[in-house]
Structure formats: structure tokens, C-alpha cells
Amino acid sequence: MSAPRASRAPLTVRQTTAATDYDFVLKFVEAARAARFEWAASWPSHAILSEIRASCLFVAHAHSIPVGFALVRPPGHAFEITLTAVSQSVRGRGVFSSLIAKVVEDCRTNAPHESLHLEVRADNRVAILAYEACGFKLVGHRKNYYSDRVDALLFRKDFETRVDLITGA
Ligand SMILES: CC(C)(COP(=O)(O)OP(=O)(O)OC[C@H]1O[C@@H](n2cnc3c(N)ncnc32)[C@H](O)[C@@H]1OP(=O)(O)O)[C@@H](O)C(=O)NCCC(=O)NCCS
DSSP states (O other): OOOOOOOOOOEEEEEEOOHHHHHHHHHHHHHHHHTTOGGGTTOOHHHHHHHHHHSEEEEEEETTEEEEEEEEEOOSSSEEEEEEEEOGGGTTSSHHHHHHHHHHHHHHHHOTTOEEEEEEETTOHHHHHHHHHTTOEEEEEETTOSTTOOOEEEEEEESSOOOOTTTOO
16 A cells, blocks of 8 residues: 655745845755755855855745745746755645746746756656656756766746647647
């Protein structure tokens, strides 16, 4: 018999410039680096700080406690999620899906014809499953991209359904 599914947390997701939210992201990533999680390996504190300054920060709160975040670069050609993570204790409860829904809602309002991009280590199976579940499509592959020679996979989520003008598909 499969384990019962974890219950979904009551969540608020918002774009934020609050110092407490910046602090949450900084400490979260510092702790993940200290614990040697690969997804945090290339994010020393100075890089996180400058990424926060260059990005829009979205934070999910459960009962007013921050539990997940996404850093989103505003469009040059497209929006890009440069870093996202959810607190281990609430993973598998839809926090990431809620973050993505809010990011897409806000970005689409500003630029309906754009798309949302991200890059992920090819060995980050759970993140890849989460991206695919949230409607991201694999659009590229960079061989030996990371310093430990793991490939990078590139994903894109379009804000609008693209209709093929010739076939109508
Ligand atoms: C990847 C990550 C952000 C997902 O966050 P999450 O809040 O647990 O994801 P959700 O609960 O919203 O799940 C979304 C979908 O992902 C898939 N998924 C999530 N966790 C999964 C798991 N452990 N196994 C299989 N599929 C999983 C499911 O399809 C799920 O959809 P469903 O709930 O309808 O079944 C989280 O695992 C995390 O923080 N990982 C560490 C940081 C990281 O790797 N970041 C990405 C690189 S920057």
C-alpha cells in the first residue's frame, strides 16, 4: 500500500522586497551549501546577495513562516528562474507548484508573449520531475556544463499556448 500523500500547506506566495525574506533566502542557501547539497554548490553568499539585487524574489509562506523561494531574472529575451528551493520539511506538498503559479501569473501580466526559462543539473531528478509537472518543456542540453562535468538541462515554460499557424495544432 502506498504512503498517504502529505497534506498541502495553506500558503501565501508573494513577490517581496522584505529584509526578512532576503535573510531567509541567504540563510537557506548558506545552510544548503554547508550541508554540501549540489544544487547550492555554486551559490556562495556574495553570489546570492548580488542575485537577489538583480532579481525579483518570490517567497511562499505557510502560517507566516517562509518555506520556499524563487529568484526570477526580469526579461532580456525571457524571464529566468536562477534559483529555487523549498524547505525540506514541506517538500511534496505543492509549495513549488504554488510558487511557479504566482511567478507565471505576475510575469505574464507584464509580458504575455514571453516565456520562463531555467537550467538544472541533469542529476537533479526531483527538480526535473517538478519542472515537468509544472509544464516546463526540455529545450536544450549542455554537455559537461558544471564544474563536476554534470550536464545542464534547459527548460522553458511558455505563458501562452503557441498555435502553429499552418497546421492549427
Ligand atoms: C525541486 C523542489 C523545489 C520541488 O519543491 P516541492 O515543493 O517539493 O514540489 P511540489 O510539492 O510543488 O511538487 C510539484 C511536482 O513535482 C513532482 N515531485 C515533487 N517531489 C517529488 C518527488 N520527491 N518524487 C517525485 N516527484 C516529485 C510531482 O510531480 C509534483 O506534482 P504533484 O504534487 O502533482 O504530484 C524541491 O524538491 C527542492 O527544494 N529541492 C532542492 C533544491 C533544488 O534542487 N532546486 C532546484 C535547482 S535550483
